[in-house]
Amino acid sequence: MTSSELYLRLLRYVMPYWRIFAIALLGMVVVALTEPALPALLQPLLDGTFVNRDESLVRWMPLYILGLIVVRGGAEYVGAFSINWVGNRLVMDLRGVMFDKLLTLPASHYDDQASGNLISKLTYDVTQVTAAATSVLTVIFRDTVALIGLLAWMLYLNWKLTLLALVMTPMIVGVVRMVSIRLRNSSRAVQAAMGDVTQVLQEAIEGHKVVKLFGGQRYESMRFAEQTDKVRRSMMKQTTAAAASVPLVQLLAGIALAAIIYFATGQAGGNRATVGEFVSFITAMLMLTSPLKRITGVNEPLQRGLAAAESVFALIDQASEKDPGCVAIARTRGDIRFEDVSFYYGAPDRLALDRITLNINPGETVALVGSSGSGKTTLANLVPHFYRPTAGRILLDDTDVETLTLASLRANIALVSQDVVLFNDSVAANIAYGVMRDTSEAEIVAAAEAAHAMEFIRQMPQGLQTMVGENGVKLSGGQRQRLAIARALLKNAPVLILDEATSALDSESERHVQAALDALMQGRTTIVIAHRLSTIEKAGRIVVLDRGRIAETGNHTELLAKNGIYARLYNIQFKLQETA
Numbered sequence: 001m002t003s004s005e006l007y008l009r010l011l012r013y014v015m016p017y018w019r020i021f022a023i024a025l026l027g028m029v030v031v032a033l034t035e036p037a038l039p040a041l042l043q044p045l046l047d048g049t050f051v052n053r054d055e056s057l058v059r060w061m062p063l064y065i066l067g068l069i070v071v072r073g074g075a076e077y078v079g080a081f082s083i084n085w086v087g088n089r090l091v092m093d094l095r096g097v098m099f100d101k102l103l104t105l106p107a108s109h110y111d112d113q114a115s116g117n118l119i120s121k122l123t124y125d126v127t128q129v130t131a132a133a134t135s136v137l138t139v140i141f142r143d144t145v146a147l148i149g150l151l152a153w154m155l156y157l158n159w160k161l162t163l164l165a166l167v168m169t170p171m172i173v174g175v176v177r178m179v180s181i182r183l184r185n186s187s188r189a190v191q192a193a194m195g196d197v198t199q200v201l202q203e204a205i206e207g208h209k210v211v212k213l214f215g216g217q218r219y220e221s222m223r224f225a226e227q228t229d230k231v232r233r234s235m236m237k238q239t240t241a242a243a244a245s246v247p248l249v250q251l252l253a254g255i256a257l258a259a260i261i262y263f264a265t266g267q268a269g270g271n272r273a274t275v276g277e278f279v280s281f282i283t284a285m286l287m288l289t290s291p292l293k294r295i296t297g298v299n300e301p302l303q304r305g306l307a308a309a310e311s312v313f314a315l316i317d318q319a320s321e322k323d324p325g326c327v328a329i330a331r332t333r334g335d336i337r338f339e340d341v342s343f344y345y346g347a348p349d350r351l352a353l354d355r356i357t358l359n360i361n362p363g364e365t366v367a368l369v370g371s372s373g374s375g376k377t378t379l380a381n382l383v384p385h386f387y388r389p390t391a392g393r394i395l396l397d398d399t400d401v402e403t404l405t406l407a408s409l410r411a412n413i414a415l416v417s418q419d420v421v422l423f424n425d426s427v428a429a430n431i432a433y434g435v436m437r438d439t440s441e442a443e444i445v446a447a448a449e450a451a452h453a454m455e456f457i458r459q460m461p462q463g464l465q466t467m468v469g470e471n472g473v474k475l476s477g478g479q480r481q482r483l484a485i486a487r488a489l490l491k492n493a494p495v496l497i498l499d500e501a502t503s504a505l506d507s508e509s510e511r512h513v514q515a516a517l518d519a520l521m522q523g524r525t526t527i528v529i530a531h532r533l534s535t536i537e538k539a540g541r542i543v544v545l546d547r548g549r550i551a552e553t554g555n556h557t558e559l560l561a562k563n564g565i566y567a568r569l570y571n572i573q574f575k576l577q578e579t580a
Contacts, residue, residue: 003306006306006309006310006313007132007133007306007309009309009313010129010132010133010305010309011133011137013090013093013094013133014086014090014133014134016093017085017086017089017090020082020085020086021082021083021086021134023078023079023082024078024079024082024083024086024134024138025079025138025141026075026078026079027075027076027077027078027079027080027082028075028079028083028138028141028142028145029141029142029145030071030072030075030079031072031075031076031079031142031146032141032142032143032144032145032146032149032291033145033146033149034068034071034072034075035146035149035150035287035291036146036149036150036152036153036284037068038068038283038287039150039153039280039281039283039284039287040153040280041061041064041065041068042276042279042280042283044061044276079138079142083134083138084134086134087130087131087133087134088130090129090130090133090134091126091127091129091130094126094129094312095122095126097316098121098122098126098312098315098316099122101315101316101318101320102118102122102315104320104321105318105320105321106319106320106321106322106386106387107381107386107387108345108387109318111345114195114199115199115202116195116196116197116198116199116200116201116202116203117195117196117198117199118315119198119202120191120194120195120197120198120199121195121311121312121315123198124191124194124198125191125194125308125311125312126308126312127308128187128191128301128304128305128307128308129305129308129309129312130305131301131302131304131305132301132302132304132305132306132308132309133305136298136301136302136305139294139295139298140295140298142291143291143292143294143295144291144295146291147288147291147292147295150284150287150288150291151166151288153280153284154281154284154285157277157280157281157284158277158281160263161260161263161281164256164259164260164263171252175248175252179241179242179244179299182237182241183238183241183242183299183300183303183304186234186235186237186238186241187238187303187304187306187307187308188307188310188311189230189234189237190231190234190235190238190304191307191308191311193227193230193231193234194231196227196230197224197227197228197231200220200223200224200227201224204220204224238300238304241300242299242300257285257286260285261282261285321406322388323405323406324402325401325402325403325404325405325406325408325409326403326405327399327403327404327405327408328404328405328407328408329396329397329399329404329405329408329409329412330408331412331494332396332397332412332494332495333362333397333494334360334362334363334397334412334494334495334524334525335360335361335362335395335396335397335398335525336359336360336383336394336395336396336495336525336527337358337359337360337394337395337396337398338356338357338358338359338379338382338392338394339357339392339393339394339395340355340356340357340391340392340393341353341355341356341357341379341382341389341391341392341393341394342354342355342356342389342390342391342392343378343382343387343389343390343391344390348390351548352375352378352548353375353378353379353382353389353548354547354548354549355391355392355549356375356379356392356548356549356550357550358543358550360525360527361525362494362525363523363524363525364525364526364540364541365521365525365526365528365539365540365541366526366527366528366539366540366541366542366543367528367529367530367536367539367541367542367543368380368527368528368529368530368543368545369530369531369533369536369542369543369544369545369566369569370544370545370546370551370565370569371546371569373547374545374546374547374548375545375547375548375549376529376545377499377529378548379545380497380499380527380529382394383401383413383495383497383527384409384410384413384415384497385401385406385409385410388402396409396412396495411435411493412493412494412495413493413495413496413497414487414488414491414493414495414496414497415488415496415497415499416481416484416485416488416496416497416498416499416517416520417484417497417498417499417500418499418500420471420472420480420481420483420484421471421484422468422471422472422475422480422483422484423468423471424467424468424469424470424471425467425468426462426464426465426466426467426468427448427457427460427463427464427465427466427468427483428441428444428464428465430468430472430483430487431444431447431448431464431483431486431487431490432444432487432490433487436487436490436491439490441464443490444464444486444490445464447486447487447489447490448464448482448483448486450486450489450516450519450520451482451483451485451486451489451516451519451520452482452512452513452515452516453479453482453483453485453486453516456479456482468483478512478513481513481516482512482513482516485513485516485517485520486516488520489519489520493524494524494525495524495525495526495527496520496521496524496525496526496527497526497527497529498517498521498526498527498528498529498530499529500529500530500531514535532573533566533569533570533573534573536556537556538556539555539556540555541553541554541555542554542555542556542559542566544559544564544565544566546565551564551565552564552565552566
């Protein structure tokens with residue numbers, strides 16, 4: 001995307017606020033028009049008061065100057081307020097669009113992207129866009145009008161001397177263009193480095209216990225220092241280019257100014273210009289340097305903003321999660337069928353699942369077991385379409401899930417995993433999350449009671465309204481699990497996925513959680529992923545996966561009698577428990 005296309009796309013986000021933006025531009029135009037008004041007043045001031053002693057000018061000139069200052073100050077205030085209002089709205093809108101996009105991205109995108117880089121886009125990159133879309137435009141608009149006004153006045157006074165001022169224009173344009181390329185490249189480097197800084201910072205905060213326990217403070221400090229030094233170096237390259245552009249432009253303008261003053265004094269000496277005309281022309285010439293400097297200096301935030309816009313639109317343009325289905329299924333019976341399902345994450349020759357065929361009957365509990373990397377979690381993730389099969393198909397109640405809308409498919413599925421996700425909100429809001437947010441308190445309490453959670457919720461300071469902290473940091477592992485189970489109970493979905501739901505709990509917590517899970521699994525089609533085989537001995541059917549294929553199927557007793565993979569895994573765990 002070219003710079004002009006990028007900029008026009010950016011301006012489309014400003015268009016909803018065109019009225020406020022127009023007020024800002026109007027204020028800037030008024031400010032710009034007052035620029036040539038000052039040197040224009042100097043000519044009658046000097047010639048009419050000090051030379052010709054015009055009494056009416058002597059009396060009214062102070063009021064003219066005061067009025068000019070009042071108009072300029074009011075216009076500057078209106079322009080600055082309006083443009084900042086538009087800029088803040090622009091940042092808010094872009095952040096909203098970016099956040100909405102994050103919510104619709106497929107799971108594979110999060111597998112490939114560091115969360116710190118994504119956070120940096122929403123917190124840092126988007127703020128760099130503001131100046132490019134708002135204040136840069138108004139500065140260019142205001143100062144261009146001011147330059148035209150001053151040049152018009154100078155042409156009126158002395159067109160020959162004014163032409164001298166325009167000789168340097170091609171060289172100034174060349175300097176600005178050369179600097180623009182360097183600024184854009186360094187801005188991209190700064191944004192990438194800021195993403196890395198955010199990533200290191202996030203990891204250090206989230207893993208602070210591991211950092212302290214394993215003495216990682218020095219290592220993390222070195223990582224952070226390395227990334228912040230990258231930011232510093234990139235910003236210094238940006239600063240070097242920006243700092244060099246203004247003096248170069250001023251040098252060229254200064255050469256033109258010196259030549260003009262030389263010729264202007266010669267003309268004044270030959271009585272070809274009055275004192276007022278001479279002072280007015282020199283003042284206008286001197287005033288040219290300020291808008292020229294601002295227009296040249298605006299190149300830095302412009303290029304920084306365009307580089308940030310590339311980053312922002314790269315996220316916005318990411319393909320959302322595909323939802324080709326057109327059938328909105330009602331409450332399903334929970335009949336799940338995998339037909340020759342294969343799946344790979346990266347290379348096609350490295351299958352995570354290889355031609356899986358499996359029928360799960362309504363209300364049946366099926367446990368998936370196997371060593372790490374055997375494909376248990378991948379298989380479960382295909383059911384709610386977090387990932388899509390690369391071959392084969394999955395049917396729900398004899399309907400290919402590819403034809404179902406994601407919303408209706410996922411409305412029929414509940415998930416309880418080992419890594420419980422809780423939000424920094426109240427206990428009630430975490431149980432009645434998402435589409436369940438309007439659930440009555442009585443229903444929330446009933447779900448919490450069934451999940452064996454009310455016994456600790458009642459002991460909290462504000463009960464259901466107690467804030468749980470970031471990811472439930474104020475709760476124990478068992479308490480977090482029970483809140484997740486309460487959430488699943490409240491959803492009352494016919495299909496349930498349990499992913500290592502009790503693997504990280506102590507015996508007491510596991511007893512409470514297992515009782516809650518037993519209540520949750522009643523009458524539901526349940527897929528259980530478990531490493532601790534003792535937790536799935538009562539499962540109706542156990543499916544053993546090995547290297548992405550189904551190796552064994554049966555109940556606990558049948559699989560032990562086969563003396564195969566399941567028996568080997570079970571005996572290893574049993575011996576470890578005995579040793580413990």
